[in-house]
Amino acid sequence: MFIVTIILGCLLGVAVGMNLPTISYSYSGYLAIAIIAALDSVFGGINSILQKHFDIKIFVSGFFGNAILAMLLTYLGERLNVDIYLAAVIVFVGRMFVNLSMIRRYYIEKWNNKNKITK
Amino acid sequence: MCLTIGIICILLVSVVFVQVKTVDVIENSGVSTMRESELRSELASWKAKNEEIENTIKENEESIEEYKTQTQTEQGTLGLLNQDLQKAYMSLGYTNVKGQGIEITVSDGNKRVGYGDLLVLVNELKYAGAEAISINDERIVANTDIVDVQSKFILVNTQRVMSPYVVKAIGDSKYLESAINIKGGIKDELEAEGKNISYVLSDEILINKYNGNLEINYGE
CATH class of the missing domain: 3.30.70.1880 (Protein of unknown function DUF881)
Structure with a gap:
């Protein structure tokens, strides 16, 4: 059920995204940082599902909150002439790697257990 | 819950696509990859260069004008000299x-x-x-x-x-x-x-x- 929804959502997203107009360059930096933040939330969500403490409220608030916060920080950095978005990128991508490694570990453990049982 | 996740998927994927498209467009059009501040400084430097060049053009035009008047007067004196020379040759007997x-x-x-x-x-x-x-x-x-x-x-x-x-x-x-x-x-x-x-x-x-x-x- 979940997987069908995700695939359907992705396909619909491709269709919508293809038809949307491009944005101006000065805003594309904000959008990029928002995408990184959202992806971080997605991987965090997947990890939390696997750890069995997933909460849709935390996920949705993290998804939008992180994106908006990242954009605000980027804007602030632009105002202050400091590249704050770099810090945001480092933090989000770092967390993304951590989450991915957790996911990997979970599946490897699962596979190992399966092998043990069959033996 | 399914609906929320679906909406989020749509949102995320569509935004990613918009961003990819934007980056593609920008990479195809050189100047726009620059930040606004960079463009501004670039513009300022080009303006300064332009001004400089215009000044040199003006200077060159002035010197050309000078040379022109000079050559005109020189031609005048040259003509006079030639006439004198012709006269001198005539009185010396060097011409038919x-x-x-x-x-x-x-x-x-x-x-x-x-x-x-x-x-x-x-x-x-x-x-x-x-x-x-x-x-x-x-x-x-x-x-x-x-x-x-x-x-x-x-x-x-x-x-x-x-x-x-x-x-x-x-x-x-x-x-x-x-x-x-x-x-x-x-x-x-x-x-x-x-x-x-x-x-x-x-x-x-x-x-x-x-x-x-x-x-x-x-x-x-």
């Missing part, structure tokens, strides 16, 4: 001269024509305002010699000349004529001595240029 004048033919009769006769003739013509004189096409110039060698032959410009002597002179033909023709003048004298003299007035006397060198070796 054409104009109204007289052609006198003197030949031996009962008595031979001496170098003194030619000297007197040339002198008379000069007195009458002749601008150019030649004897048998030997141009009379500042250092022309008219001498005889052992009373046998006459040298003009160290070239031997023989009877009949054709003396051409350019100048006011009336003056020249009267200088020759005057009573008791050279014509009468020569005829009295038994030498032949005749003259023709013409509007187109041609006197060739002096072919030698006017070298100055000792004077300073």
Whole structure:
């Protein structure tokens, strides 16, 4: 059920995204940082599902909150002439790697257990 | 819950696609990849360069104008110099001269024509305002010699000349004529001595240029 929804959502997203107009360059930096933040939330969500403490409220608030916060920080950095978005990128991508490694570990453990049982 | 996740998927994927499209468009159009501040500084530097170049153009135009006026005045002075040079050459005898004048033919009769006769003739013509004189096409110039060698032959410009002597002179033909023709003048004298003299007035006397060198070796 979940997987069908995700695939359907992705396909619909491709269709919508293809038809949307491009944005101006000065805003594309904000959008990029928002995408990184959202992806971080997605991987965090997947990890939390696997750890069995997933909460849709935390996920949705993290998804939008992180994106908006990242954009605000980027804007602030632009105002202050400091590249704050770099810090945001480092933090989000770092967390993304951590989450991915957790996911990997979970599946490897699962596979190992399966092998043990069959033996 | 499913709906929320679906909406989030749609949102995320569509935003990613918009961003990818935007980046693609930007990468295809060089200048727009720059940040606004970069563009601003770039623009400022180009403006400064443009101003500089315009200034140099202005300067160059001014100097061109200067050179133009200079060459104009130089051409004027050059023209004047050329005229002076032409005049100097003419009076030195370095050019062919054409104009109204007289052609006198003197030949031996009962008595031979001496170098003194030619000297007197040339002198008379000069007195009458002749601008150019030649004897048998030997141009009379500042250092022309008219001498005889052992009373046998006459040298003009160290070239031997023989009877009949054709003396051409350019100048006011009336003056020249009267200088020759005057009573008791050279014509009468020569005829009295038994030498032949005749003259023709013409509007187109041609006197060739002096072919030698006017070298100055000792004077300073």
